[in-house]
Amino acid sequence: MAQDTVDAQLDEATEPSGRARRSGTLKAPETLRWLWTQLTSMRTSLVLLFALALGAVPGSLLPQRPVSPVRVREFLTSHPQLGGFYDALGLFDVYASAWFAAIYLLLFVSLVGCIIPRIGVYLGGLRAEPPRTPRNLSRMPEHLALATDTPDGLLERAEQVLRKRHFRVRRLDDSISAERGYLRELGNLVFHVSLVVLLCGVAWGTLFGYKGTVAVVEGQSFSNTLTQFDDFRSGGAFRADQLVPFTVKLNSFVAKFETGPVQRGAARVFRAETTTTLNGATTEQALEVNNPLVLGDSTVHLVGHGYAVDVTVKDPSGRVAFAGPVILLPQDGNFLSVGVVKAPFARPERLAFEALFLPTAVDTDNGGTSAFPDALNPLLLLNAWHGPPKEATGLPENVYSLDTTGLTQFSQDGKPLRSTLAPGEIFDLPDGSSIQFHDWKRWVSLQVSSTPGLWLVFGAVLMAVAGLCLSLFIRPRRVWVRVDGARVELAGLDRTEGRGGLDEELALVADGLGLAPTTPAGAGSTASVQSGEVPTSGVPADGAAHDEGKS
Amino acid sequence: MAAYWSNLAMVTSVVVYLLALAAFAAEWASARRLEPVAAPAALLVGSDGQAIGAADDGMPAGVEADHGRANHRVDLFGRMGLGLITVGWLMHLTGVVCRGIAANRLPWANMYEFVTASLLFIVTTYLVLAFRGVRWLGLPVTLLVVIGQGLAVTVLYVAVAPLVPALHSVWFIIHIVGAAIAGAAFNVGGLASILYLLKSRAVRRERVRGYLAKLPSPERIDELAYRFHAFAFPLWTFAVAAGAVWAEYAWGRFWGWDPKETWALVTWVVYASYLHARATAGWRGKRAAVVALIGLACFWFNFVGINLLVSGLHSYAGI
Numbered sequence: 001m002a003q004d005t006v007d008a009q010l011d012e013a014t015e016p017s018g019r020a021r022r023s024g025t026l027k028a029p030e031t032l033r034w035l036w037t038q039l040t041s042m043r044t045s046l047v048l049l050f051a052l053a054l055g056a057v058p059g060s061l062l063p064q065r066p067v068s069p070v071r072v073r074e075f076l077t078s079h080p081q082l083g084g085f086y087d088a089l090g091l092f093d094v095y096a097s098a099w100f101a102a103i104y105l106l107l108f109v110s111l112v113g114c115i116i117p118r119i120g121v122y123l124g125g126l127r128a129e130p131p132r133t134p135r136n137l138s139r140m141p142e143h144l145a146l147a148t149d150t151p152d153g154l155l156e157r158a159e160q161v162l163r164k165r166h167f168r169v170r171r172l173d174d175s176i177s178a179e180r181g182y183l184r185e186l187g188n189l190v191f192h193v194s195l196v197v198l199l200c201g202v203a204w205g206t207l208f209g210y211k212g213t214v215a216v217v218e219g220q221s222f223s224n225t226l227t228q229f230d231d232f233r234s235g236g237a238f239r240a241d242q243l244v245p246f247t248v249k250l251n252s253f254v255a256k257f258e259t260g261p262v263q264r265g266a267a268r269v270f271r272a273e274t275t276t277t278l279n280g281a282t283t284e285q286a287l288e289v290n291n292p293l294v295l296g297d298s299t300v301h302l303v304g305h306g307y308a309v310d311v312t313v314k315d316p317s318g319r320v321a322f323a324g325p326v327i328l329l330p331q332d333g334n335f336l337s338v339g340v341v342k343a344p345f346a347r348p349e350r351l352a353f354e355a356l357f358l359p360t361a362v363d364t365d366n367g368g369t370s371a372f373p374d375a376l377n378p379l380l381l382l383n384a385w386h387g388p389p390k391e392a393t394g395l396p397e398n399v400y401s402l403d404t405t406g407l408t409q410f411s412q413d414g415k416p417l418r419s420t421l422a423p424g425e426i427f428d429l430p431d432g433s434s435i436q437f438h439d440w441k442r443w444v445s446l447q448v449s450s451t452p453g454l455w456l457v458f459g460a461v462l463m464a465v466a467g468l469c470l471s472l473f474i475r476p477r478r479v480w481v482r483v484d485g486a487r488v489e490l491a492g493l494d495r496t497e498g499r500g501g502l503d504e505e506l507a508l509v510a511d512g513l514g515l516a517p518t519t520p521a522g523a524g525s526t527a528s529v530q531s532g533e534v535p536t537s538g539v540p541a542d543g544a545a546h547d548e549g550k551s
Numbered sequence: 552m553a554a555y556w557s558n559l560a561m562v563t564s565v566v567v568y569l570l571a572l573a574a575f576a577a578e579w580a581s582a583r584r585l586e587p588v589a590a591p592a593a594l595l596v597g598s599d600g601q602a603i604g605a606a607d608d609g610m611p612a613g614v615e616a617d618h619g620r621a622n623h624r625v626d627l628f629g630r631m632g633l634g635l636i637t638v639g640w641l642m643h644l645t646g647v648v649c650r651g652i653a654a655n656r657l658p659w660a661n662m663y664e665f666v667t668a669s670l671l672f673i674v675t676t677y678l679v680l681a682f683r684g685v686r687w688l689g690l691p692v693t694l695l696v697v698i699g700q701g702l703a704v705t706v707l708y709v710a711v712a713p714l715v716p717a718l719h720s721v722w723f724i725i726h727i728v729g730a731a732i733a734g735a736a737f738n739v740g741g742l743a744s745i746l747y748l749l750k751s752r753a754v755r756r757e758r759v760r761g762y763l764a765k766l767p768s769p770e771r772i773d774e775l776a777y778r779f780h781a782f783a784f785p786l787w788t789f790a791v792a793a794g795a796v797w798a799e800y801a802w803g804r805f806w807g808w809d810p811k812e813t814w815a816l817v818t819w820v821v822y823a824s825y826l827h828a829r830a831t832a833g834w835r836g837k838r839a840a841v842v843a844l845i846g847l848a849c850f851w852f853n854f855v856g857i858n859l860l861v862s863g864l865h866s867y868a869g870i
Contacts, residue, residue: 042831046824053820053849060810060817060861067808095808202806211803262710270716290720290801301803449803457805461792468785472826500774 039106040113048107055103059094062086066093108199115192122185129170130179133480137491140480142502144490146515151483154513158481161512165505167479175482181495187470194464201460204453210234210242211449217308217325218441221249224298224448242450244296246278253442255305257374265334265373272302272444287444297450304445306330306337307357309380309437313343316432321346327443328357329400334370335359340402341382341435349386351433352402356381357440364420380421380437384410384429477502479509488515554711557649561667561704564642568697571635575690578628581621582762625765632689633681636696640674643700647671653711659727660714662858663707670699672735680739685775687766691742722797729790733783734850737822740779741847744840747772751837773836777829780843784822791815810861814853821846 038044063071072092076083090097137143148154158176159169167178212229216222224246226232256269272287278295287293293300306329313322321343328339341353358364360372361379368381387407397403410417410429419427421437428434476495481488490510492502647667650658658664677692714723751769753759766772794815795805806812825842828834834842 042827046827046831046834049820049824049827053817053824056813056817056820059808060813060857064808258712260712263712266712267715267717268713288719289716290722290797292800292803299803301801303802447803451799451804454799454805458792458796461788461795465785465789465792468788472781472785 036113039110042114045107045110045114048103048110051103052107055094055100058091062091062094064093064095066096104199108196111192112196115189118185119189119193122189130168130177130478132170133172133175133177133482134491137480137482137489140491140493142492142506144506144510146488146490146510147486148483148488148513148515149486151486151488154483154488155481157513158509161509162479162481164512165509174484175480178479178481179476181474181476183470184474184476184496185471187467187472187474190467191464191471192467194460194467198457198460198464201453201456204456205235205451207235207237208242208453209449209451210238211447213303213445213447215306215327215443215445216248216250217327217443218250218252220325221247222446223247224295229448244278244298244450246276246295246298248293248295248300248446249275249277250444251275251284253305253444255374255442257372267373270302270305287446297452298448299450301447301449302444303447306443306445307335307359307375308441308443309339309341309355309357310439310441311341312436312438313341313346313351313353314434314436315343315346315348315351317347319347321351321433325441325443326355327399328355332370333373335373336370339400342399342402344390346433347389349431350389351429351435352385352387352407353435354383354385354402359440368420375440378423378440380440382419382421382427382435383416384419384427384435386410386429386431477505479505481509481513488513553649553653557646557653557711558704558708560642560646560649561700564639564646565697565700565704567635567639567642568693568700571632571639572690572693572697574628574632574635575693578625578632579690579762581628582625582765583760625762629686629689632693633686636674636681636689636693637678639696640671640678643667643671643674650711654713656714657724657727659731660718660723661707661709662854663703663709665727665731665854666699666703666707669731669734669738670696670703672732673738676735676739687762688739688742688746691745692739695738695742717801720797720800722793722800726790726793726797729786729793733787733790734854736779736783736786737847737850740776740783741844743772743776743779744843747776748837748840769836773840776840776843780822780825784819784826787815787819787822791819810857811853814849814857818846818849818853821849 063075065072075092076087086092090099094100134140138145155171155174155176159171162169162176162178165180167180168182170177210233212226212232214222214229214231222228224243226240226243251273253273254269254271255267258264258266258268270289274285274287274293276283276285276293276295285293287300287302289302292302306327308325308327310325311323312320315321322341322345326339326341328337330337337357337359339355339357341355343351356368358368358370358377358379358381359375360370361368361377362371363369364379364381368379385402385404385407390406410431412430417430421427423437423439426434426436478493478495480491482491490506492506494502647658650664650667654660659668673692674696677688680686680688746766747769750759750763750766750772753763754769791812794812798807798812799805821842825839825846828839828842
């Protein structure tokens with residue numbers, strides 16, 4: 001096929017149009033049409049659906065860069081060869097990889113190609129009448145042959161009965177053709193169109209949206225400008241002037257943990273008391289996990305918390321070289337936290353401290369650990385370093401880790417000097433400098449984000465669910481009534497599977513016409529020979545299972 | 552106190568379900584004594600379960616009487632099973648309700664509670680079906696419930712505890728109840744699909760015997776399976792969407808490829824494939840049923856595998 005395609009394209013390119021082509025080749029438009037037919041076939045969409053399901057799996061089992069870059073690095077270090085292979089395939093960022101995008105874009109192209117013609121057909125048939133009554137009604141899945149004494153006006157009555165049962169009715173000379181369930185196809189189309197709208201909504205939000213995180217210590221404020229974020233990601237069409245100018249001041253953060261025997265240490269309450277300022281208006285608001293702040297088109301979420309230590313570092317002259325809260329990063333569920341206190345402007349030598357904070361310290365003789373996430377016995381453990389002042393290079397430096405090049409650790413009797421401080425205590429260093437641990441504070445991680453088009457996404461999902469319900473629960477059905485002298489024929493056809501009760505429908509129509517069956521009920525019905533099995537049940541076996549799917 | 556009664560009722564329900572399982576197993580086993588019926592006649596099973604046309608095969612009168620007695624025994628065991636599972640359901644219901652009272656919230660905040668609540672939905676569905684003529688799902692349903700409920704009280708059990716702040720939301724009710732009911736329907740539908748595969752294979756090989764002969768035609772089992780899947784699919788869509796709304800409130804993004812979210816999507820896509828497969832020539836019937844079972848496997852992996860093996864945002868204290 002590929003060669004044919006190339007040939008056909010060459011033919012197109014080199015030969016003037018109108019000349020006879022070699023037989024057995026396809027012209028480019030035909031090839032395209034062939035490809036298009038293949039792509040929009042149900043079989044292809046099935047394959048693409050499977051591919052989508054399969055393709056999504058590795059991202060849930062391997063660490064992903066956007067979520068856990070550290071674990072990706074660990075994986076690459078421990079499995080260099082396999083990791084490199086995975087990396088080349090994009091398996092560490094599956095959902096942004098080209099092949100994953102190819103799958104879902106092809107799926108959506110296939111979907112669009114499938115539904116656009118169907119929309120045309122649906123719109124064309126919107127006011128169409130049911131098809132003509134077939135000649136031989138006894139071939140239909142359900143068929144009743146009845147007798148009447150009053151054939152006159154029977155079709156009029158049948159028309160009324162069927163209209164009352166929400167059928168669209170077409171009157172013919174000797175018969176009536178009726179159909180209902182047109183909403184099924186509408187639901188089907190609405191569902192598929194909604195998926196396309198959903199994708200557009202997601203794309204809109206991704207292009208114009210942004211998301212940034214920032215750690216804020218109790219008592220501090222955050223202003224919504226680019227420079228204040230610790231981490232910031234935005235879509236291609238985002239402009240910095242989109243950022244709504246607001247400030248959030250964290251007055252206090254309350255964290256409570258389970259103290260009882262069950263799930264000891266589990267979080268129970270997280271509540272941040274904030275003062276927000278937007279357009280000059282100041283409000284006091286509480287921020288909780290499921291209760292974000294809404295400021296303009298941005299929302300502020302509480303996504304994490306931890307401990308900070310409020311310290312003052314003085315150099316040997318007694319001058320304050322550093323003062324303020326230092327954010328420490330929690331390492332485990334009991335908030336054993338680590339960080340670095342840096343005093344680069346201490347003189348004659350700069351100072352730095354490796355800090356280990358234990359909110360509920362136990363076992364401090366063996367290095368110490370934390371036994372509970374709340375600060376019940378807070379202790380700060382410090383190692384101190386000193387070194388000649390460093391030239392200010394302007395290069396960014398990680399505030400959470402200490403680069404010890406050019407630094408010497410303070411030691412005593414050949415062992416590293418180490419101090420354990422309770423709040424209020426001071427650690428005096430051999431060179432005359434000191435560090436005071438005033439108290440601990442909590443910090444919260446705030447996520448500021450804006451996702452335009454959110455209403456479109458959720459609106460599309462709502463429409464999709466509604467369309468799905470229509471397309472799955474509405475079952476088109478055709479019913480015919482034919483009068484031939486005293487003989488009346490009723491027939492029915494379900495146009496979808498999974499529906500029962502056609503025989504009941506016909507019986508009800510017959511009943512509405514005041515006709516009694518002349519043939520045994522259900523003769524010719526396939527349903528009546530199936531088993532319901534329970535003799536004790538008062539419900540007829542066949543009627544039994546009709547509605548359980550909707551219960 | 553309520554917690555004590557809840558635990559007692561849960562354990563009792565496992566024991567009673569076990570007895571129900573034994574009764575349903577006896578129902579299937581005793582059906583083995585039924586004479587195998589010829590394949591064409593096997594499709595024509597009367598409403599009392601007796602094979603129509605069996606007498607036309609020229610069976611001696613004595614055999615026919617034996618047949619009747621065996622049939623009676625099958626039915627007796629079946630009714631015993633139904634009675635026992637009803638009693639088990641009452642215990643189970645008590646257990647779940649008392650759990651909710653003890654915790655002073657809806658009882659589906661961890662794996663133990665979710666399993667017991669979802670299984671309660673499954674048994675409830677089965678009982679509604681059984682009293683409307685579909686008792687034949689008894690053995691697979693009871694098997695599933697005994698395994699699930701048994702693991703819940705032994706392995707997954709955690710004591711009553713309040714919620715973590717992440718679950719303090721009205722979506723805790725909407726999202727989880729949607730997932731639990733959809734999950735229950737997927738499970739019942741999946742069990743029906745398994746029976747459909749068994750029965751249609753037997754029909755194809757013209758060896759419909761034992762309890763399989765008492766099941767309805769493959770087409771009708773398939774129809775029942777389809778109804779459950781068709782009911783569950785929009786509900787599952789809704790549950791995933793409700794989860795996305797909740798995620799937007801709680802985490803500031805409606806979709807973040809968390810492992811649980813990913814597998815919910817995978818499950819959704821596989822069930823979407825099932826619905827498409829049923830409308831595709833060459834995929835109807837057996838293949839579609841297999842797709843449905845793959846969907847069920849994804850559902851279970853999402854629940855068991857992801858909760859226990861993979862860390863993500865859906866991991867909560869105490870499993």
